[in-house]
Amino acid sequence: MPDAGLEDRIARIEAQLAIQQLAARYARAVDSRNLADLGGLFSPQTNFGEHGSGEDGARAFYDRVLAGFYRSFHQIVGHVITDIDADSARGTVYCRAEHEDGDHWIVNLMVYFDRYTRVGGRWYFLGRRPRFLFVGDPRSAPRSIDFNRWPGREDRFACELPQSDESWSTFWEQHPDDRDKVTSLP
Template identity: 30%
Template structure:
């Protein structure tokens, strides 16, 4: 049975929302790389939460202060999303998972980060925005260490800190169950 006009309109609206969310994720990287802090503020809700290496910060102003501090540490950056899944949780809310990479210049050192963003989106003022964004790192290392960093669980190697365990994938229940079924630690 073909969809009714109401079903078709609902399906088209969901496709439009999904496209806008994919564009939001793509625009995020460009705004970060272009150092467009005003633009970054426009894609977060007023009560936004961002959680990364320094812990969570709440409120758009605090989120922007976090970004300014981080961007002051880096030279050129290049953020690029790979895959992006979206699940709608209401007419104006959704969650998403974004797999991504970032290339950074920290002083004279080229640096690479593989990460997964766990997102919560909300429509505010007629536009989809980030309500919560949590960055989890699979690895973060100087580019010169990339050939060896994947061979260890200590894959977070930020300058001035001791190597630390990566956020993913080892803590995931699916990873742990698989490792247990194979008789390995990971």
């Protein structure tokens, strides 16, 4: 009789590896403007609103998004996968995304909050929710309260991290004097 514990651990490792590939494959597909590969990363039940669901919805949605800037480079800099079970998981993906937008070169420091699902033995994105740490020109330090400096798109990116994390508030509540020494921004 095979070791059930070993089989479960191997299945978990295989799930982690497959899910990690989703983030890297997403970055590659977006940057190469490969809508066929990009659409194939999303589950049939992923809803893209007016664009539809699943692969076709993803392709239609990203066709519009990616036409909004010329070049992009997505660098995956960390991936944490949690709550893995047989057919679902959650994760966070840290990313540095760079975009050529007209005469501007814009950097987005962001975190994707992902939900994953396994359908027919294959892992897909069920949903992705990006949250931003900084959006702007990398040659200048962020000095505005919202850390968003993408000309003409300031209203599209709410830079809410890390301040919206509960642990952030708890930490700085315990160190109010130190916080005041290291920043003039709230």
